[in-house]
Amino acid sequence: MSKPILEIKNLSAGVEDKQILKGVSLTVGAGEVHAVMGPNGSGKSTLAAVLAGRAGYDVTGGEVHYNGHDLLDLAPEERAREGLFLAFQYPVEIPGVNSTYFLKAALNEIRKAQGQPELDAMEFLQLVRDKIKLLDLNEDLLKRSVNEGFSGGEKKRAEIFQMAVLEPKLAILDETDSGLDIDALKVVSSGVNKLKRADNAQLVITHYQRLLNYIIPDFVHVLVDGRIVRTGGKELALELEEKGYDWILKAEAVAA
């Protein structure tokens, strides 16, 4: 395996006095797609939030290496500029801020940090046109304020569109499939697949095996109560779908 993009070692984190992640270890190599599955409240979004650097979570143990950095040392915007992207489970609305303007500002911040020249308006529009095709996105959305009044599905699609424009090294998709109808699911998954390269990676959080029919993971991790209780190949997702999380918990209990 090539040098990993992300290496999480025994990560513990929580809010105030509540422990949510209880020793998570996970390594994501270049060119890989990892799926994280698990019941509601098991800590999937918390893992994504801690990796992206959201305020309000205390890291109580472990370490995270990302692309040659101690990830936990970086401010959220520095992580983003290093190519870490989070597609939010619930993208927020920013009234009055034009989507295109927002995305151009974001892209140029990232380019600046990476020593690349900023794109001017014309260059950026060209890029947007190319990426729009990839996701079959309704162009009108880009003329509106960031996520404002977008339907649930439109918000998710817009997140993946941003990912396409920003071309992250590590993309974390938090339940991007929820709220998408079946056609949208296909379009979005095929977009995500086209963004896959040998030098980037994807961490896909989902409840449903359905998504994994389209985005084929190299590894599936099952997160229960803040711990990864099992890791396997894509067939693990199918097994989960069939037998439910109870099955894993019982198997774990027997093994212990």
Place this chain on the structure above:
Amino acid sequence: MPTATDTIENLVKQEYKYGFYTDVETESAPPGLSEDIIRLISTKKQEPGWLTDWRLKAYRHWLTMTEPAWQKVHHGQINYQDITYYSAPKQKSGGPKGLDEVDPKLLETYEKLGIPLKERERLAGVAVDAVFDSVSVGTTFQKQLAEKGIIFCSMSEAVQKHPDLVKKYLGMVVPYTDNFFAALNSAVFTDGSFCYIPRGVRCPMELSTYFRINAAKSGQFERTLIIADDGAQVSYLEGCTAPMRDENQLHAAVVELIALDNAQIKYSTVQNWYPGDEQGRGGIYNFVTKRGLCKGRNSKICWTQVETGSAITWKYPSCVLLGDNSKGEFYSVAVVNNFQQADTGTKMTHIGRNTRSTIVSKGISAGRGQNSYRGLVKIQKSAANARNFSQCDSMLIGDKCGAHTFPYIEVKNTSSSVEHEATTSKIGEDQIFYCNQRGLSTQDAVNMIVNGFCKEVFKELPMEFAVEAQKLLGVSLEGSVG
């Protein structure tokens, strides 16, 4: 690990950029207010007798009044005998004949403020009247404007050269009896801008006045009068700054606008008086009366204000909609940070038939700032089919600041309609984090979110000033999140 909060705290606090002082020789009246002082001001300005009398009447009326107390602001007692009512840079006898003869130090001051007055470097498409403490130091593009019959000059010059116009309109919209500060201003006003657009003329450039308070312990009491004759159109912009000082300084201006039949006046303000320091020391008390009269049919007056400065702002640019089918608009962004207080809004008085008014107010509070919107929509019996729409939105940054809304509505005509919408939101950590996650710094995120919030108002500003206003907003809110 540096949290978002640390990063913000590390952000260098940007100082008030315009806080410098210009060392010029000045000629000042002794501090204090009396009939003698008023006569002195009037004499200095070689005013006709009727104006001296008008000032004295205003002063005597003022003596019978007390400071208003209904506004939601707090400040120590203002001692009106401590203030210097006349302060002007010393001039060679007769004063400068043109801008070329103005003291280079003054020209340099305006240059530093980004307002070059010298012929070569002037802002294209904007005529500027520069007011320094109590007097106007010069007006650009006067000749070009005069070719179209437009009068744009200082109030003092207008009193000398166009006394009939001044006499006819001065106090027509804001009589000296109007309120405490208007009475004070009428008694002691020293300069300001005068503008007359003749019948059918569309003013070919932006007109603008830049007010600068320089002298310590002085007050600035300017008086602006803009008249658009039948079918005339004009867009006017006002800007202002003051040095940083520990004591408070009073600015009590009066602005009167008069639009005749089919005339349009657009009046935009970017107010950036010194706001005081982080502890709330110093800053300008900005107690201003601004009112427009839509005197003629189909006339229109539009006020747009971006208020970022001053320790205390007390101002209600208003419209009296007298002419049938006339329109009044008020677009406002008011920002308070640290210990600033603002009580601002508008009054729309509908008298004519089919009159329309629109109010869009955006209040932003950060630090320990207190921001109040106060508005009155008054529909008189004669105002058949009058319409008003008001929207007042408040945004809070942090949890030590406050936003308050006081909308008053008086309707005496049943065929009219009045609509009011109000919202209060907190700048969300979620929004900031979302921006951070896309690579934007927290300060950029706040600027973006706040500018988005104010968009409806900024789009009413002339282009160049909209850009300026956005930057200013960023500076005012520097270090406000965390």
